[in-house]
Amino acid sequence: MRRLLIILAIALAVAAPFLLAGQSYYSGLLAYAAVLAIFGLSINLTVGYLGLISFGHAAFFGLSAYVAGLAIINFGVNYWVTLLFAPIPAALLGALVGFASVRLGGAYFAIATLTTAEILRLVVSNWVDLTRGPLGLIVRRPRVEAIESLGLVFHQYYLLATLLGLGLAVFIVHRLLNSPTGRSWKVIRESNDLAESIGIRTVRQRVIAIALSGGLAGFAGVLFIPRTLVLTPDLFNPMFSATGLLIAILGGKGTLIGPLLGGAIFAALPETLRFVDEYRIAIFALILLAVIRI
Structure with missing residues (x-):
């Protein structure tokens, strides 16, 4: 059954760009949901499997986005x-x-x-010679001419790349969680003293988990570039970290499916509420509070 589900998921991922061939809006929304899911998955490693709350995961997200942007431009x-x-x-920062x-x-x-996210935000805002400060870095939309020659347009192969x-992110996390390393994370979450008493090197295991969490958040940051094409200090905003934290909690922390559900909700719900214009953010916030309260 598990293999069948994996095969079905891969088939849907490959088929999605073709099914949404003429729907750039919906394919862009689905790609955004995938990026948010990866970001939520990264935070879920610390919140769900280590029991550590992170208020600044945007530091990892924004850092990798800027590293990629500077490498492309310069x-x-x-x-x-x-x-x-x-x-x-x-x-490494993680x-x-x-x-x-x-x-x-x-x-x-x-x-x-x-604090790390705020320091990076200030550095990016003030190092104008390198980052252009609040003006941001403008990145050209990446293209793959070989794929476009086959008849696919950008939004199709970008969606495929995000899916x-x-x-890949889910596969790596799943394999780790079913390894001795992942099982040690769960023991540490339940009781740090118990973990140390049975010989688990808690500091080492936590650092490994946080480093992987930072790397996944960075990976999401790089995948986010084609959607925005303008990198500004807002990528380090605490509100973005809060969004990732809510994605992990809303979908179900400590689960693999949770960030996927949370990413889909956070991508789709604000768009669904656009018909109420200026009240949609307030309604969205109330819905989140109600769900978390329940």
Whole structure:
């Protein structure tokens, strides 16, 4: 049954760009949902499997987006190549933040991530010579001429890239959760003292989890570039971190399906509420509060 579901998911991911061939709006919305799901999945590693709240995961998301953007603009690196290396700085930053704060407890980790995001936001805002500050970096829309020669347009193969990226992220996390490393995360979440008493190196395992979480958030940040094409300091905004946190909680923390559901909800619901114009944000906030309360 599991193999059948995997095959079905891959088939749907491959078929989706063709089924939405003339629907650039809906394919863009689905691609955005996939990016949000990866971002929520990254936060779920800390919130759901370590029990550590993160208020600044936008630091990892924005860092990798800027690394990729600068590599594209200043060095002419192909966008699709940046998907391979741009998440690495976010993973290294995650390991650094995890090692520096995880010994002090969950509250300090939340403060450390929030502080890191704010520091990066200030750096990006004020280092005008490198980042153009509040004006932002303008990235050209990436193209794959070989694919376009087959009749596919940008929104189709971008959707395919985001869905395959989401599938890869879910696969990696699933394999890790069913390994001794993933099982140790769950023990640490339940009781840090118990984990240490049975020989689990808690600091090391937490740093590994936070580094992977940062890398996944960075991967989502790079995938987000073709959707926005303008990178500004707003990528480090605490509200974006809060969105990722709510995605993980709303869908069901500590589960693989949770971030996928949360990403779909956060991508679709604000658009669904557009008919109420200026009241849609308030209604969306009330719905979220009601769901979390329940």
